[in-house]
Amino acid sequence: MDDYKGKTLSWRLSDGVVELALDRPPANEIGLAMLEDLEAFASSLPTLELNASALILYSRQKAGFSAGADLRELFEQAQKLDASSAAIGVRAFLERIHAVLNRLDTSPLTTIAAVQGVCFGGGFELALVCDLIIADKMARFCFPELRLGLIPGFGGIPRLKRDIGNAVVRDLLLTGRSINATKALSAGLVSQVAAEREALRLARATAAQTTKFDQTTAAAAKRFIKPLPAEELRREIDIFCELFTRPTVMEGLRKFVENAGPHPYLP
Amino acid sequence: MKTLEQTTDEILNLAATHFKFPRAELQPADDFYKKLGIDSLQALELLTRLENHFGVELPDYEVQGISDFHTLAERIQARL
Numbered sequence: 001m002d003d004y005k006g007k008t009l010s011w012r013l014s015d016g017v018v019e020l021a022l023d024r025p026p027a028n029e030i031g032l033a034m035l036e037d038l039e040a041f042a043s044s045l046p047t048l049e050l051n052a053s054a055l056i057l058y059s060r061q062k063a064g065f066s067a068g069a070d071l072r073e074l075f076e077q078a079q080k081l082d083a084s085s086a087a088i089g090v091r092a093f094l095e096r097i098h099a100v101l102n103r104l105d106t107s108p109l110t111t112i113a114a115v116q117g118v119c120f121g122g123g124f125e126l127a128l129v130c131d132l133i134i135a136d137k138m139a140r141f142c143f144p145e146l147r148l149g150l151i152p153g154f155g156g157i158p159r160l161k162r163d164i165g166n167a168v169v170r171d172l173l174l175t176g177r178s179i180n181a182t183k184a185l186s187a188g189l190v191s192q193v194a195a196e197r198e199a200l201r202l203a204r205a206t207a208a209q210t211t212k213f214d215q216t217t218a219a220a221a222k223r224f225i226k227p228l229p230a231e232e233l234r235r236e237i238d239i240f241c242e243l244f245t246r247p248t249v250m251e252g253l254r255k256f257v258e259n260a261g262p263h264p265y266l267p
Numbered sequence: 268m269k270t271l272e273q274t275t276d277e278i279l280n281l282a283a284t285h286f287k288f289p290r291a292e293l294q295p296a297d298d299f300y301k302k303l304g305i306d307s308l309q310a311l312e313l314l315t316r317l318e319n320h321f322g323v324e325l326p327d328y329e330v331q332g333i334s335d336f337h338t339l340a341e342r343i344q345a346r347l
Contacts, residue, residue, distance in 0.1 A: 027308070063308055118308060138315050142327075177326040180315050 002051075004044065006037035011044075016211040017204070018048050018055045018109065027063035030122045030154075031070030035097055042103045053215050054207035055109040057130060058200050064117020065139070066126060069154070075253040087245050094237045097122075097154050105129040105159070106228055108219035110210040114203035115139045116196075120178070125154035128163065131222065134206065135181040135190045136199040142178035148252035153240035158232035164188050269347060274321070275340040281316055282336070295337035317343060 002013040008024035020041060022028040048055075059065045078086040104111065113119075113127035115135040120142045127133050127141075135141075143160075145152050151173070160169050168187045172179065184190040194202045210218065243249065269277075275295050283290035286303045293302065300310065311327065317339075318325055323346040333339055 067308075118311065137319055138312060140311055140315060175326065175328065177328055178311065179324070180318050182319070183324055 002048070004040065006040060008034040008037045009041070011041060011048075013048055013052055015208075016051065016053050017207045018052045020055065020057045021060050022057070022066060023060040025061060027067035027118060028059055028061050028065065028123060029067055029070035029073075030097070030126070031073040032093075034070075035093070035100070038100045039096065042100045045103060045107060049108055052109055053213065053218065054210045055104075055107060055111045055130075056114055056200070056203045056207055057111070057126065058114040058203065059116065062117070064123070065113065065115040065119040066123025067118050068121025068123045068125075068144075071148075071253055072257050075250075075257045078250065078253070083245050087241055090244050091237065091241050094153050094240060098233060098237065101126065101129045101155050102228060102230075102233070105155075105226075106223075108215065108222065110207070110218060110222070112203045112206055114199040115141075115181075115190075116199050118142070118178075120144060121152065121156075122154045125152055125156040125159065128156060128159040131226065132191045132206065133184075133189060134192045134194060134199050134203045135184060136194045136196050137181050138196050139181040139184070139190075139199070140178040141172075141181075141184050141189065142176070143172050144176045144178075146173065146176045148256065149246060149248040150243050150252075151236070151240055153236065155233050155236060157236055158229035160189075161232075162226075162229055269344070271340055271344050274344050274347070275337060277320065278317060278336055278340050278343070281320055282313060285313065285316055293336070295340070296335055298334045299336055299339070300334055321347065323347065 004011050009020060009022050011018060011020040024034055077089060081089060111130040112132045112134060113130040115127055115133055116139055118140055119127050121144055124141050124143060143152050143156060151157065164187050181190055181193045185193050192202055279293045280290060282288065282299060282303060283293055286305065288303055314325060314327060314330060321343055323343060325342060325346065329342050
């Protein structure tokens with residue numbers, strides 16, 4: 001399908017560029033509904049790739065690119081199950097999301113994440129599958145998972161390690177702090193910083209550039225320079241699932257979900 | 268180098284402009300969450316604007332537990 005509108009996102013192919021718009025209020029939290037829509041997109045990719053050179057991921061939500069995994073849904077689902085069943089359910093979800101993100105990661109298209117606002121946790125991991133991140137100056141990047149007694153589970157650590165220096169990876173992971181676009185640019189995470197609300201415009205200009213190139217050559221170059229860290233990605237799922245069964249995680253999720261104050265996204 | 272009073276004043280000006288709040292009604296001791304009616308995502312937005320304005324990095328764990336403009340100004344001042 002060249003055009004599609006799902007519950008949480010939509011996509012269209014035009015002039016050799018696919019644009020995937022995330023659109024789940026309030027902040028594109030990634031739960032089952034978005035996973036299903038992303039799976040539908042991944043299924044359509046082989047056809048889209050025949051007629052495109054680039055893919056742009058962006059958000060229609062003002063809050064930002066994505067605030068990450070739907071922690072409320074995760075908590076509610078886990079609450080209904082015993083620890084063992086919850087762990088099985090979490091692993092099944094992770095394997096599905098990994099399959100989708102791996103497919104996006106290895107697409108022959110030049111992939112660009114146009115980021116504004118929050119790009120946290122699973123949302124950050126979605127941006128990291130892309131070849132380029134173009135962020136506006138209000139973007140913030142964060143791996144807050146340690147606050148919940150977890151590590152990133154959607155492939156963030158292997159992909160971040162692939163892209164930037166280990167010291168910055170340790171800083172982000174072990175402090176759980178968020179960094180702005182300027183810092184992300186200096187760390188090599190972001191390739192361009194745009195004025196406020198201009199990231200998509202810059203992403204479109206960059207995507208248009210890619211349409212000038214021979215796609216077989218571009219795809220070969222991408223395969224050569226961007227290996228999929230498959231073994232580390234599988235290991236990350238194992239570590240996440242080992243950590244998930246601990247009571248401290250459910251307590252962390254409960255605190256986040258029950259936080260009626262203004263502070264849930266701060267450490 | 269800016270004084271703490273200058274830094275505080277700039278923060279209040281920036282907050283008033285961005286959140287469309289009357290500048291004259293903002294005081295250094297105000298709780299910015301309650302006064303501006305903002306949540307944590309908006310607080311992060313304010314943090315980003317302050318970082319961009321002052322050219323500093325302010326880890327969000329330094330903002331933890333802070334809710335007044337004056338203390339926020341002290342955190343920024345320590346990085347100028």
